[in-house]
Amino acid sequence: xxxxxxxxxxxxxxxxxxxxxxxxxxxxxxxxxxxxxxxxxxxxxxxxxxxxxxxxxxxxxxxxxxxxxxxxxxxxxxxxxxxxxxxxxxxxxxxxxxxxxxxxxxxxxxxxxxxxxxxxxxxxxxxxxxxxxxxxxxxxxxxxxxxxxxxxxxxxxxxxxxxxxxxxxxxxxxxxxxxxxxxxxxxxxxxxxxxxxxxxxxxxxxxxxxxxxxxxxxxxxxxxxxxxxxxxxxxxxxxxxxxxxxxxxxxxxxxxxxxxxxxxxxxxxxxxxxxxxxxxxxxxxxxxxxxxxxxxxxxxxxxxxxxxxxxxxxxxxxxxxxxxxxxxxxxxxxxxxxxxxxxxx
Amino acid sequence: xxxxxxxxxxxxxxxxxxxxxxxxxxxxxxxxxxxxxxxxxxxxxxxxxxxxxxxxxxxxxxxxxxxxxxxxxxxxxxxxxxxxxxxxxxxxxxxxxxxxxxxxxxxxxxxxxxxxxxxxxxxxxxxxxxxxxxxxxxxxxxxxxxxxxxxxxxxxxxxxxxxxxxxxxxxxxxxxxxxxxxxxxxxxxxxxxxxxxxxxxxxxxxxxxx
Ligand code: B12
Numbered sequence: 001x002x003x004x005x006x007x008x009x010x011x012x013x014x015x016x017x018x019x020x021x022x023x024x025x026x027x028x029x030x031x032x033x034x035x036x037x038x039x040x041x042x043x044x045x046x047x048x049x050x051x052x053x054x055x056x057x058x059x060x061x062x063x064x065x066x067x068x069x070x071x072x073x074x075x076x077x078x079x080x081x082x083x084x085x086x087x088x089x090x091x092x093x094x095x096x097x098x099x100x101x102x103x104x105x106x107x108x109x110x111x112x113x114x115x116x117x118x119x120x121x122x123x124x125x126x127x128x129x130x131x132x133x134x135x136x137x138x139x140x141x142x143x144x145x146x147x148x149x150x151x152x153x154x155x156x157x158x159x160x161x162x163x164x165x166x167x168x169x170x171x172x173x174x175x176x177x178x179x180x181x182x183x184x185x186x187x188x189x190x191x192x193x194x195x196x197x198x199x200x201x202x203x204x205x206x207x208x209x210x211x212x213x214x215x216x217x218x219x220x221x222x223x224x225x226x227x228x229x230x231x232x233x234x235x236x237x238x239x240x241x242x243x244x245x246x247x248x249x250x251x252x253x254x255x256x257x258x259x260x261x262x263x264x265x266x267x268x269x270x271x272x273x274x275x276x277x278x279x280x281x282x283x284x285x286x287x288x289x290x291x292x293x294x295x296x297x298x299x300x301x302x303x304x305x306x307x308x309x310x311x312x313x314x315x316x317x318x319x320x321x322x323x324x325x326x327x328x329x330x331x332x333x334x335x336x337x338x339x340x341x342x343x344x345x
Numbered sequence: 346x347x348x349x350x351x352x353x354x355x356x357x358x359x360x361x362x363x364x365x366x367x368x369x370x371x372x373x374x375x376x377x378x379x380x381x382x383x384x385x386x387x388x389x390x391x392x393x394x395x396x397x398x399x400x401x402x403x404x405x406x407x408x409x410x411x412x413x414x415x416x417x418x419x420x421x422x423x424x425x426x427x428x429x430x431x432x433x434x435x436x437x438x439x440x441x442x443x444x445x446x447x448x449x450x451x452x453x454x455x456x457x458x459x460x461x462x463x464x465x466x467x468x469x470x471x472x473x474x475x476x477x478x479x480x481x482x483x484x485x486x487x488x489x490x491x492x493x494x495x496x497x498x499x500x501x502x503x504x505x506x507x508x509x510x511x512x513x514x515x516x517x518x519x520x521x522x523x524x525x526x527x528x529x530x531x532x533x534x535x536x537x538x539x540x541x542x543x544x545x546x547x548x549x550x551x552x553x554x555x
Contacts, residue, residue, distance in 0.1 A: 082443065087493035090443050153446040157405045161360070206403045235523070237400050257523065258400070281492055281523035285530075318492050 003133040004062035005191070008309065012228075012251060014270040015306045020299055020337035023137070023275060023311040024061035024326065027069070028088060028319045030054065038319070039083040042068050045118045049125035056134065059326050062309075064130065066123045066190065067139040067316070068115065073181070074149045076113035077105075087319050096151035099159065102166045107177035110184045120188040127189030135192065137230075138185030139315075142197035143174030143221060144214040160205070160213060171217050179224050186227040194315060195222065195229045195250070201236025203256075210241060218248040230254065230275060235314045242267040257282075257313040261301040265308075273307045278329070280312040284320045288328040295332035303341050310337065354389050357410045358402070369417045378421040379428050379459055386414055387458040387544060394454075394541030411450050411540065414457035422459060429459050432551060433483035436463035438473055441497045444490035447518050450540040451486060458544045462486065470497060474504045477512060484547050487516045487533070495520040495527055502532035515546050 002010070002018045010017035030051015031041035041047050052064045071081040071091040080092035096102060110116045119138075126136050141149075147156045147170055159167050182193045199205060200214035222229045231245055232254035238245060239259050255264050255276030264274050278294055286294070295310065302308040310333060317326065336343065349372060356364035372381045393410055396402045422429055437455075439448050445467065455462045465476060477485060489495045498516055505512050516528050517537040528536035535546045 084493060087491055090491065092443070153444070154408065154449050157408050160405065161409060202400065202403055204403055205405045209403075209405070240400075279523055281520050281527075284492075284524075285526075320492060320496070 005133055005135055008062055008135050011306045011309055012273045013306070014273075016339040017306065019339060020303050020333060021062040021309045022060075022330065022333055022337075023063050023309050024055075024059050024317065024329070025065050025067070025312065025315050026055050026059070026317045026321075026326065027065060027067050029317065029323075029326075033058075037083075037085060038087075038089070042083075042089070045121035045125055048118075048122045049129065052122075052126060053129055056130075058323075059330050061330070063135045063137050063191075064126045065137045065139070066119055066126060066185065067137070067194075068119060068122075070141055070196070071149060072115040072119065073141050073146060073177075075115045076108040076110070076177070076181075077150060078108075079149070088316065091149040094149070094151045094155075096147070096155075099155070099163065099166060102159075102170050102173075105170065105173050107173050107180070110177075110180050116181060116184070120184055123185055123188040123190050136190050137192060137194050138182065138188075138190030139194045139196060140178050140182040140185070140225075142195055142200070142214070142218065143171050143178045144217045145197050145199040146174050146178075148199065160209070167213070171213075175217065175221055178221055182221075182225045182227075182229075186225070190227065192228040192230060192251070193225055194254075195225075195231050196234055196315070197231055198234035198236040200231075200241070200245075201233040201238055201256075202240045203233075203236040203258075207241055207244070211244065215241075215244055215248065218250075222249045230273075232275070232315045235280075239263055239267065246272055252309070254311070254315055255313060261298055265302045265304075268307065270305055270307045273309060274302050275309045275311045276302075277313040278311065280314050280316065280318050280321065283312065283325055284318060284322075286325050286328070288324065288331075291325055291328035292332040292335070295329055296336045299333075299336050299341065300344055303337070303339075304344065350385055350389065353385060354392065357389060357393070357413065358406065360406070360409045360413065362413055365413055366417055373421060377428075378418075379430075382418055382422065382457070382459045386418060387541075390414060390454050390457060391541040391544065394539035398539045407540065408446070408450055408453075411453035411457060415453040418457045418459070424456070425461055429461055432460060432547065433554075434463070434481050435460065435484040435486065435547065436465050436477065436480065436482045437486040437488065438465040439467045440473070440487050440489055440494050440501065441469055442489045442491055442494035443467065444518075445488075447488035447490065447540070448486075451488060451517065451537075451543050454540045455486075455543055460544070460547070470501050470504055473501065474508060474510070477505070478508060478510055482512060484550060485512050485514045486543055487514060489516070489518040489520060492520045494518075496531060498531035498533055513550055515543060517542070 230252035257279035
């Protein structure tokens with residue numbers, strides 16, 4: 001039997017491993033396992049390490065995730081995080097209150113941000129437990145998507161359209177930060193970085209503008225990340241920018257449930273790996289039979305020839321998704337995900 | 346109006362504000378403002394909304410275009426102007442969530458279409474119910490981004506029912522787009538797939554009531 005690492009590397013090398021790999025990202029479910037509130041759970045690296053290890057055993061996925069929540073990076077810039085009992089933490093008030101604040105913004109240092117240090121400890125703790133047998137996924141929000149939390153979505157859109165100079169300065173600051181953060185995660189033992197960049201999705205900005213903005217930022221940033229990167233559009237659409245994404249040097253792309261995996265498979269032509277695209281929001285009320293049929297459909301569309309990792313379409317399983325559904329997904333994978341996929345003929 | 350509508354659409358899609366303003370001036374020199382809103386602006390906002398839903402245009406374009414329309418319409422039809430649409434009191438709110446862009450866009454589209462909508466900002470259920478009763482709101486527009494916030498609509502509906510408030514609720518936002526059954530589950534009366542759906546839905550309710 002292959003280790004999770006061998007399975008994932010084989011799939012990413014566009015070959016068929018023993019079965020389709022599964023990237024399950026239950027970021028908050030560890031709190032349930034440990035009987036902690038979501039806030040407590042994220043307060044110590046040991047908790048997240050223990051939670052991730054228990055979930056790996058329970059759902060038998062093929063990766064570990066060191067992701068806390070997106071707002072962790074905003075905390076590094078001096079922002080607040082709001083915690084909830086039944087869902088993911090969110091960023092509080094924007095740290096960039098006036099556009100002029102951008103002129104004075106400096107990139108925070110990773111080692112001076114308590115939350116990021118916890119993130120790095122988490123990666124080191126996970127690495128101690130699994131060595132090279134299971135991939136550990138680090139996460140960095142792209143310099144281009146981070147400002148939505150730093151300054152609010154509406155003002156950020158206006159900035160992109162109306163203030164190119166300030167926009168460029170913000171990108172430079174965020175890029176310095178993003179690179180330090182991503183590379184520190186690699187140094188701590190991460191196997192790859194998931195580059196969260198939903199703003200680049202055609203759901204959010206048109207391709208022509210993307211090519212002048214998020215695309216340039218991604219090309220420059222990914223080139224300097226010292227390890228493989230997977231781009232996640234966080235369930236935003238991306239079929240209209242497949243080749244552009246590939247040109248950023250990304251090794252994999254997270255696919256939205258709003259798009260057809262078969263179209264992505266055809267467009268990817270085994271040049272990069274597809275991660276997706278189970279609908280996490282809908283998953284909350286799936287029956288076991290539905291879970292099986294969704295898994296089967298995804299594999300039928302994208303499994304052939306490797307280059308496919310089964311996952312949800314956002315990179316995070318909502319708190320409300322019951323264990324039974326996640327276990328049903330895993331069972332279905334045993335049934336339908338073994339290579340060769342003879343049942344497809 | 347057809348040629349004008351096409352030019353207007355193109356100018357709006359390019360976010361060419363001066364051109365949009367010039368075309369709007371041309372239109373109101375020929376017809377009363379409300380007629381221009383109904384025949385020109387609203388259909389275009391609906392078209393842009395549909396194109397976003399179909400994945401053909403992006404949210405940034407929707408946001409910028411709806412802000413431009415809101416600006417030009419407000420200049421000739423200020424909020425609460427007598428010429429604006431006489432509708433049962435309406436309000437929009439972001440429920441237990443910290444994401445306000447969806448609300449901002451829906452408001453712009455509604456204002457640009459000649460509707461007056463009370464902006465309640467961000468609220469939780471208890472405060473919201475009090476406010477709805479005090480203002481006699483009949484149509485409530487709710488925008489959410491996070492799943493827990495979407496599920497909160499259920500609590501809102503129960504609280505309104507407990508007070509005997511006859512309020513119709515239209516919900517919108519990403520969680521509802523990803524689970525097409527969610528709006529029914531939480532007890533909403535309708536769900537909008539994009540901001541312009543708010544216009545069509547309240548118009549439909551109004552016709553049903555007539
Ligand atoms: C871009 C994005 C990000 C960016 C920016 C997010 C932000 N706004 O702060 C980043 C990378 C930072 C991010 C982070 C997170 N994200 Co995010 N993200 C997205 C994405 C791609 C778009 C979100 C967005 O803001 N869109 C703009 C709004 C305006 O769009 P909209 O809500 O669809 O609104 C339109 C229509 O629905 C309609 N509409 C809206 N309201 C109303 C109301 C009425 C009455 C009507 C008629 C219509 C209407 O009109 C609008 C315009 O057409 C979505 C997925 C997607 N494909 O949409 C996920 C999504 C919103 N993210 C999600 C989550 C969970 C998160 C995080 C909590 C993850 C984490 N654990 O940290 C963080 C939270 C960030 C924060 N603020 O603290 C989930 C939320 C659902 C859930 N699972 O609970 C989503 C839906 C992904 C998913 N499929 O699960 N994200």
